[in-house]
Amino acid sequence: MDASQLELKNQICFPFYSVSRLITKAYKPFLSKLNLTYPQYLVLMVLWESDGISVNQIKEKLLLDTNTLSPLLKRIEGMGLIKRLRSTADERSVIVSLTEEGAKLKIQALPIPEKMLENLSAEGIEIDEIAGLRSMLNTWMKILSKNNNQNESK
């Protein structure tokens, strides 16, 4: 049992946790111009890509549970960017769709990803490295979320 494994620099979760928070913080100047938080921006990205989907479909795309999504969606609705309507086909489902204002916000959001990449590369992070890392993380995401679902169905 190697005690050095408990040192912070040898942890795998800690750098994930920190880098995730730091990148979210790096998004903040761009997102605060649109009066959005990062999770709100994620929801809108999902809807800009596929409008009129159910809460459950958003849950699956973002890997967030409904106890997180429900209040999050309510706030975005309160800002007038989305509407929530019970599905008539299945009254358990709630369909989330963009308002005109919410759809228009996409235009202002368009330059954000590019600007973020510019910022990261200005900090000395290679663009190639980012692309490689992204695909690796997407693989990890699939593996870990599968495990997550298995636990849920226990």
Place this chain on the structure above:
Amino acid sequence: MDASQLELKNQICFPFYSVSRLITKAYKPFLSKLNLTYPQYLVLMVLWESDGISVNQIKEKLLLDTNTLSPLLKRIEGMGLIKRLRSTADERSVIVSLTEEGAKLKIQALPIPEKMLENLSAEGIEIDEIAGLRSMLNTWMKILSKNNNQNESK
């Protein structure tokens, strides 16, 4: 301006955000046996490595601000694992040190990192890959946290 950059699968922040949450969730079964949350575990790891340091030193190691750390430390103190004492040398500082109970908890925490690695590799994630990723993320952490400090001092 490429609209596909706004798609979730092309984002760099989203996989970080998700993988970070999923790994934290994977820690949960181990940590809940010790009645700890992940951030509480991080604080204890810092103290197990260097006991009797100031809140400010913990802040620098974990990249968490004092408005997050103060209540976090209070909770850990409430659990009887640490003590907080004003430094006599500099009365602005608060020195955090482990209680006997807090120090003993390290023994129970020792097997956690190894078990986590076993779990990840059982999921199909290569150990080599983890080591490489860790060093890459540690580099990113330094770059992004430097930028973070620069913003603070503006």
Place this chain on the structure above:
DNA sequence: CACGTTTATATCGTAAACGACATAATAACA
């Protein structure tokens, strides 16, 4: 059709995160 089960969503409580701001102690320097 009745009734237990699953599904979709939501509420509640607690613990992070973090911006904005407050407070007290120390440092810096005119």
Place this chain on the structure above:
DNA sequence: TGTTATTATGTCGTTTACGATATAAACGTG
């Protein structure tokens, strides 16, 4: 020395996360 600036910590309010639990609709099966 007096006064301004900086440093270390903390409080407050808001938004996420998420476990536990609730509720209503739909499904499955005898």
